[in-house]
Amino acid sequence: MSKTDAAAMAEVSAFYLRYYDALDEMRLEEWPEFFLEDCLYRVVSRENYEQGLRLSTIYAESRGMLKDRVVGLRKTQVYAPRYYRRFPSPALIRSSDDESIKAEHNLLIAQTMQDKQSDIVLSARCYDTLVQTDDGLMIESREVVYDSEMIPNSLIYPA
Amino acid sequence: MAAAEHQWPEDADGRVPYWVYTDKDVYQKELEKIWYGPHWLYAALECEIPNPGDYKTTTLGEKPVIVVRDEDGEVRVVENRCAHRGLKLCQNRHGNESDFVCPYHQWSFDLKGNLLGVPFRRGVKGQGGMPKDFDPKENGLNKLNVEVVNGVVWASFDHNLPPFREYVGERFWKHYTRVYDGRKLELLGYNRQHIPGNWKLMQENIKDPYHAGLLHVFFVTFGLFRADQKSAVDIDDEGRNAILISRKGEKEQNEVTGDLRQFQSDLQLSDPRILDVVHEFPGEETVGMITMFPSVILQQQTNSLSTRQIVPKGPGGFDFHWTHWTYADDTEEMKLRRTRQANLFGPAGLVSADDGEVIEFAQQGFAASEEQAAVVTMGGREKDPTDHMVTEAAIRGMYGYWRKVMGYE
Numbered sequence: 001m002s003k004t005d006a007a008a009m010a011e012v013s014a015f016y017l018r019y020y021d022a023l024d025e026m027r028l029e030e031w032p033e034f035f036l037e038d039c040l041y042r043v044v045s046r047e048n049y050e051q052g053l054r055l056s057t058i059y060a061e062s063r064g065m066l067k068d069r070v071v072g073l074r075k076t077q078v079y080a081p082r083y084y085r086r087f088p089s090p091a092l093i094r095s096s097d098d099e100s101i102k103a104e105h106n107l108l109i110a111q112t113m114q115d116k117q118s119d120i121v122l123s124a125r126c127y128d129t130l131v132q133t134d135d136g137l138m139i140e141s142r143e144v145v146y147d148s149e150m151i152p153n154s155l156i157y158p159a
Numbered sequence: 160m161a162a163a164e165h166q167w168p169e170d171a172d173g174r175v176p177y178w179v180y181t182d183k184d185v186y187q188k189e190l191e192k193i194w195y196g197p198h199w200l201y202a203a204l205e206c207e208i209p210n211p212g213d214y215k216t217t218t219l220g221e222k223p224v225i226v227v228r229d230e231d232g233e234v235r236v237v238e239n240r241c242a243h244r245g246l247k248l249c250q251n252r253h254g255n256e257s258d259f260v261c262p263y264h265q266w267s268f269d270l271k272g273n274l275l276g277v278p279f280r281r282g283v284k285g286q287g288g289m290p291k292d293f294d295p296k297e298n299g300l301n302k303l304n305v306e307v308v309n310g311v312v313w314a315s316f317d318h319n320l321p322p323f324r325e326y327v328g329e330r331f332w333k334h335y336t337r338v339y340d341g342r343k344l345e346l347l348g349y350n351r352q353h354i355p356g357n358w359k360l361m362q363e364n365i366k367d368p369y370h371a372g373l374l375h376v377f378f379v380t381f382g383l384f385r386a387d388q389k390s391a392v393d394i395d396d397e398g399r400n401a402i403l404i405s406r407k408g409e410k411e412q413n414e415v416t417g418d419l420r421q422f423q424s425d426l427q428l429s430d431p432r433i434l435d436v437v438h439e440f441p442g443e444e445t446v447g448m449i450t451m452f453p454s455v456i457l458q459q460q461t462n463s464l465s466t467r468q469i470v471p472k473g474p475g476g477f478d479f480h481w482t483h484w485t486y487a488d489d490t491e492e493m494k495l496r497r498t499r500q501a502n503l504f505g506p507a508g509l510v511s512a513d514d515g516e517v518i519e520f521a522q523q524g525f526a527a528s529e530e531q532a533a534v535v536t537m538g539g540r541e542k543d544p545t546d547h548m549v550t551e552a553a554i555r556g557m558y559g560y561w562r563k564v565m566g567y568e
Contacts, residue, residue, distance in 0.1 A: 080519070154506050
């Protein structure tokens with residue numbers, strides 16, 4: 001591994017630490033700021049993904065749509081209280097050049113509801129394209145492809 | 160408590176006792192009388208299995224089935240249960256086969272469900288084998304009654320029920336063909352969720368326009384579904400199937416939104432493309448939600464089209480399979496529009512996630528108080544179609560029919 005590779009890995013890994021910290025700590029308003037204004041965000045079942053079916057469980061084509069998701073969570077949606085905690089694996093850098101990095105990692109999201117044992121709401125692989133900007137790395141596209149065949153009722157918070 | 164010991168409340172059309180949602184014996188009887196009884200059950204979209212040999216597996220009631228297109232192009236539905244030792248023989252969600260072979264002893268069945276071959280049927284070196292009276296014709300897979308209606312595959316364990324059009328009646332045939340008009344359908348994809356509540360609660364949810372303008376703040380805030388909009392509930396003569404019809408309005412504040420505690424008049428979408436609705440069906444209505452008892456909801460919510468299949472899993476839960484689709488001849492723009500609007504629905508839906516959650520809350524409330532009863536008198540005690548949303552008539556209609564089928568009259 002060259003020093004540049006090591007530097008890239010360190011940067012990517014620091015990026016994900018900040019990303020998942022914002023989500024786990026429920027600073028949801030920060031979440032869209034990790035994305036470019038013009039971006040793609042999909043949470044999609046592996047079944048749809050592998051068959052090339054376009055339907056997603058969550059689908060956003062802009063930072064604005066991600067902001068609207070947060071507004072929904074904060075202002076309009078009705079759901080039981082719960083904690084989400086995300087367990088990402090270290091990222092694998094598939095490819096990188098001066099402009100962008102293609103990175104993949106596994107993601108497990110544990111859900112804990114009142115009076116219940118924790119369970120797994122999502123078991124997924126994330127396929128991300130990160131780009132260098134003046135503000136550091138940002139997400140150009142993120143596809144969270146989940147194996148989970150049956151969502152335990154609702155998928156409330158983002159992955 | 161055994162099913163026979165339960166009494167339906169005296170206020171027969173005004174109350175629904177909690178035991179209908181919790182009792183195991185009642186649930187078993189529902190499987191027999193309703194799910195395996197004289198009802199057309201949703202099995203698939205025809206576009207999921209376009210070519211001969213294409214199949215998908217699904218579950219009707221609790222029974223696994225295979226929906227397959229045979230060599231002649233005809234759609235068949237057979238129980239996914241080997242005639243030999245009862246295995247669920249096909250484990251894949253979908254695929255293409257020329258026959259189905261059970262992995263255990265390799266009994267094979269053709270695409271119509273007929274038994275093709277039994278290894279060592281005549282024995283080996285004169286020993287063993289099946290007895291002379293073994294008749295392959297009597298040992299095929301269980302074949303269901305099937306009707307394909309404008310792109311949707313309907314199946315029933317009952318071979319004597321009327322054809323689909325006669326079964327739903329002319330009024331509902333008109334509702335059905337408003338969206339399923341014979342144009343070719345194309346699959347957009349699936350969402351699947353397990354909702355920990357009784358399966359009937361999902362039917363009730365979509366038979367209940369009263370909740371839509373209250374629970375779903377997103378709908379109300381952005382004018383998609385509100386109690387003062389021109390709307391109607393139609394109920395078939397049996398009471399089992401219903402449709403909610405509504406006309407989208409604009410975002411506004413009025414006496415109705417004033418009654419809604421969480422109305423968010425100051426909310427704006429950062430990217431309103433999710434609500435880029437176009438008018439596409441005849442008439443002024445923008446919503447047509449059909450509840451087909453017991454197995455499916457046929458959704459037309461503005462431009463979002465889907466079938467929502469109910470698979471019961473005991474009295475306390477059901478799997479909910481969403482199949483979103485588009486017309487094959489839609490423009491790319493329209494396919495994208497439907498894909499965007501799907502954000503409102505499914506397990507992460509800005510609207511539908513609310514429903515899964517409140518259904519779970521309902522089941523939590525019922526569990527410890529079986530002999531209590533829910534109130535369903537909004538709009539009176541009648542079970543007739545109405546031209547407004549402030550009613551629970553379609554829920555009363557469903558329980559009128561349920562009591563008849565289940566013998567609680």
